Amino acid sequence: MPVTPTYPGVYIEEIPSGVRTITGGATSTTAFVGRARRGPVDEAYTINGYADFERVFGGLWVESTMSYAMRDFFLNGGSQAIIVRIINGATPATITVPDGLTLQAKTPGLWGEGLRLRVNHDTRDPADETLYNLTVRDTASGAEERYLNVSTDDASPRSLDKLLEASALVEVSGNTPDERPVAHQPVEFGDPFADSAPAGSYTQANNDGDDGQAPTDAQYRGSRANKKGIYALLDTDLFNLLCIPPPSRTQDVAVNTTLAEALALCVEQRAMLLVDPRQGWDSVQDVIDDIGDFGLSGDPARNAAIFFPRLRQPDPEQEGLVDNFAPSGAVAGVFARTDAQRGVWKAPAGIEASLTGVPQLSVPLTDAENGQLNPLGVNCLRALPDVGRVVWGARTLQGADRLASEWKYIPVRRLALYIEESLYRGTQWAVFEPNDEPLWGQIRLNVGAFMQNLFRQGAFQGRTPQEAYFVKSDSETTTQNDINLGILNIVVGFAPLKPAEFLIIKIQQMAGQIET
Secondary structure, X not given: OOOOOOOOOOOOOOOOOOOOOOOOOOOOXXXXXXXXXXXXXXXXXXXXXXHHHHHHHOOOOOXXXXXXXHHHHHHOOOOOEEEEEOOOOOEEOEEEEOOOEEEEEOOOEHHHXXXXXXXXXXXXXXXXXXXXXXXXXXXXXXXXXXXXEEEOOOOOOOEHHHHHHHOOOEEEOOOOOOOOOOOOOOOOOOOOOOOOOOOOOOEEOOOOOEOOOOOXXXXXXXXXXXXXXXXXXXXXXXXXXXXXXXXXXXXXXXXHHHHHHHHHHHHHHOOEEEEOOOOOOOOHHHHHHHHOOOOOOOHHHHHEEEEEOOEEEEEHHHOOEEEEEOOHHHHHHHHHHHHHHOOOOOOOOOOOOEOXXXXXXXXXXXHHHHHHHHHHOEEEEEEEOOXXXXXXXXXXXXXXXXXXOOOOEHHHHHHHHHHHHHHHHHOHHHOOOOOOHHHHHHHXXXXXXXXXXXXXXXXXXXXXXXXXXXXXXXXXXXXXXXXXXXXXXXXXXXXXXXXXXXXXXXXXXXXXXXXX
């Protein structure tokens, strides 16, 4: 800031440069909504690897198509996911300890019946009959929690209900008793929670847990007001892709309700919806007959893409039985891998877009069959010689040839969303700044630097920046009337790269020279 000279000498004044670096946002954070064995319900929970999914949500489960989608996502290059677990009638198991103390599993599900609890009185003051120690173990995962010097005084900072707020396994059910629970039998050696431990060394959870049924359309849709179902994602800072695996192995996600609302949410949040094929699509003709009435159309369809066919994989939860699985999780992993290796402007398709862990596809496609589906905006998964299973299509649901949409291609749409999200976050500083040329110049500088960086990475067409993009923020875009209304208009244009879907090689026989 300007200094006021008061004494003879040298003064130092720092002058702002006006540079406010715009950082590109994430491009492949993927949200999954579906059923899981355990974990928080109707809550957006971020994980950074499949080990996190196993720890928090229980890993692979026969009844959860989402669990297999998660496996495929991380197997194919995914790095960060947001999980929303939904339930239909699931209830938590309880543990009843003598003297009236009842705990229940932290989250609903049959998993809670594997909990075991142990109480002892070896506290810091054995003579204090208000203190006890509590240990809880999940026999399925081996996770164990210990709470020392628990107080029966509800006003104490070490009361049981306060301590269990941080527990991942149990919580208090009902009121805590005024007297401490009876201690379990001491165990001189060995594991006191083992099946072979002496009788009375632990308390087993009751057999009252329930996994419930496959989620219904109502559970998926949830409530925007209460942020349940898909709307739990409103609590997240950002997600780029959304996958909703089928409710069960024999059901589809409702298109006109769940998927329609999910697509609207994706448009609102600048994300892409990856759609799985229908259960009844057993041939190319089935797809051709149904895709016209699929239900996801119009302008919102630019934020969605569908992939066909399903994946055929061995199921480790059913002794290696080969079954069909929804492809959205694996495809989302390919998106993430392509973004990391090449950039969001590269189509997540081609021989580099291999599907790891996919030995077969439910419907093998020929070139001619691929040629029937591609003009309809259906992205095919193919098995190619010497390459394996790959993603072989990069069109949005507005990608049908007859629609002639400017958002025909997935990489074009995703690049636009990436730029929109990055500029939205990177220009917040300009709100309430004086709306005149100094501010406009700063915006041109900072937005231009961001676009120039993308140009240097090869995100746009054109040999020069002038051919690749432009940034306008001046008296032409923001008139005096706009200034009076408190509006600042910034116009950003870019020349997107279109994927080379069709390579045409022309070969001509060159006639030999004839001597005359």
